[in-house]
Amino acid sequence: MRMGVAIVACSAGWLLLGQPTSAHHAFAAEFDINKPITLAGTLTAWEMINPHSWFHVEVEGPDGEPVTWMIEGGSPNQLIRMGVTKNSVPIGSELVIEGYLARDGTNKAVGRDITFPDGTRLFIGGSAPGAGGDRR
């Protein structure tokens, strides 16, 4: 037992402090802050890659034809530590995405919030497998 300060590991849900602000600005350069967007569609693939993962979502286009959108999400590495795998979000899952449109004019957006149609959030705080926090 060490004298002095007890240094404790804690996974309390504290403030979001000190996330690299440059990362936010990089996103504002890639996506248009003046073009918020909401999409609903079915998942055709989830690229579990870095530095950011990408959800491929088939959305009904303006003429009724299916259009594939690419939605940028976060690094999958912590989710993998929590037990999420490439099979965790089944192909065909219905997803609702709130985000911002890419500046390059293609069907791309950053997924600010990704939920299921009933409002539960994908992964943490939702009903998807692997949700629930640090696995230790």
Place this chain on the structure above:
Amino acid sequence: MNKRPRMTLGRAMALLACGLPVLAAGQTPSRIAAAGDYTPPRTAYGHPDLQGFWTNATYTPLERPDDVAEAFYTPEELAARLARAAANESAQTEPGTVPDVHYDFTQFGLDRSQSTFVQDLRTSLIVAPEDGKIPPMTAEGEQRNAARAEAQRRLGERWDSAQANQLDDRCLIMRGSGPPMMDAGYNANYQIVQTPQHVMILVEMIHDVRLIPLDGRAQPHANVRQWMGTSRGRWDGDTLVVETTNFNGKNPFRGSSEHMRVIERFTRVADDEIMYSFTIDDPATWTRPWTAELPMKATFGPLFEHACHEGNYGLYNTLVGARLEEARAAAEAEQGEQN
């Protein structure tokens, strides 16, 4: 769209009750003693065992905040500071603002609060000088950094070229690598593997590996210069001492020069903790050496492959988008002239 709440005051207060460091009456906080009661486990060949998965995620800033005089907070002071920050609602993102143009870290478990992090009462990672601040910079250091900033400014905005971006957005190197190894912000994880001849540290982002020989060899010739320098290690009692030189100067640490010498110390002080400290010795940049302590807490793997450059669509998209917007603006301007 409504404001997106990430942290309410009530939730913050409830969570602050979890695991705050406690001092017995009459105890004064001390830095980790060099010789504690803890005996680290040993490898089969007799070295202290540092192996496993570790994180250095922390809320403690490198330098002591300007409004703080002491080296340690009392538990009450810490609670009050964090409660104040919670009340500040700085974590909430307002639709239509820059922080809102981002995926939500908490959805992917990447918020610092969602994983193991180091929590203690220190007010700064820097322990020497005693004021908890980086020492004054030399004139040469000021000059070099001003020139560097000017050269970077001349490259233009981040959407002008790949090279105008920060090193992490270019997938070149991230804060967790160093040395010194700092909190990367998320995925702040390491894997240590030891052999009789080497200590290997795998930094999660961008799969950087530090190979530290223990055989007492000299540093290589000065022409061999690297982003992470070259490291040489030795055991000093139960402490791994690592000296790193031969930096290429392309990733300065707080303005360091390529002649920086970093001395790191790794001491296992508990089953779930390595005390990590680093001393920066760079007379070309600072008037004196300075030292910081950044504990590493046990976490769990795996460290999934962080192939950054290979998946760096974001940088590509940004440049494509910027050129498209410029072309559109130019076309509209031409249209306007014609009308």
Place this chain on the structure above:
Amino acid sequence: MRSWPQSLMILLVVLACGVAVGSHEARGQAAPYRAPRTSDGHPDLNGIWQAIGSAHWNIEPHAAAPGLVTELGASIAVPPGAGVVDGGAIPYRPEALAARQANYADRLNLDPEIKCYLPGVPRATYMPFPFQIVQSPQHIMLVHEYAGAVRTIYMDNHMEAPADSWMGWSNGHFEGETLVVDSTGFNDKTWFDRAGNFHSAALHVVERFTPRSADTLMYEVTIEDPNVFTRPWTMSMPLYRRVEPNAEILEFRCVEFVEDLIYGDLAKQPD
């Protein structure tokens, strides 16, 4: 003219030498190399290793050929190679062979090595760069100089790959003198060499590392991918220890060297 005792002596000496030589050969065949042991009793593979040859150009047998960049002349021309694929030719499915030919024809644009992408397995092993084996009981790490590529071989707690990756997911175990590494979870983005030989995400690789002397390993690889090949096939080659004093893996952080190649056309042009 020798006396018969002298002749007999000579005969006996010759026979003795023959027996001695025969015994030596018999001993060499019967006693394979036994590597020094690690503290947990396994063959010690620690060290810095590198392949020699032209497998990184083309794993099939191939003649010398001109390079893709005229200005670099002979320094970028393709050296000849007897091939490392057992049997010579990779057993492609017919449509996959056509895809390989297309890869080869457009390799200047398509070879992932040119863009400093992670090389995958087994290409990383025979890239013309050293790699270090860092061996502990639970994890064996392969740390490559090229692009800082790294592979974790899990020696216990074997799991399935949680997701696809460039360097795959490797589970390892020892079989006597041999480290056997079983890898899956690859994406389909890597090649086997600069000649366009490729695979799908169904790739399954089994590698065998066997010490054959103090400073060499025998490296044998079985490749299985029913999407691309008609049957499993194998390749093999020695790996050589970098024996110079203070051999060290250095940084080949090539991302910086390819930014103009990948992003140069997208940069803002000066006014």
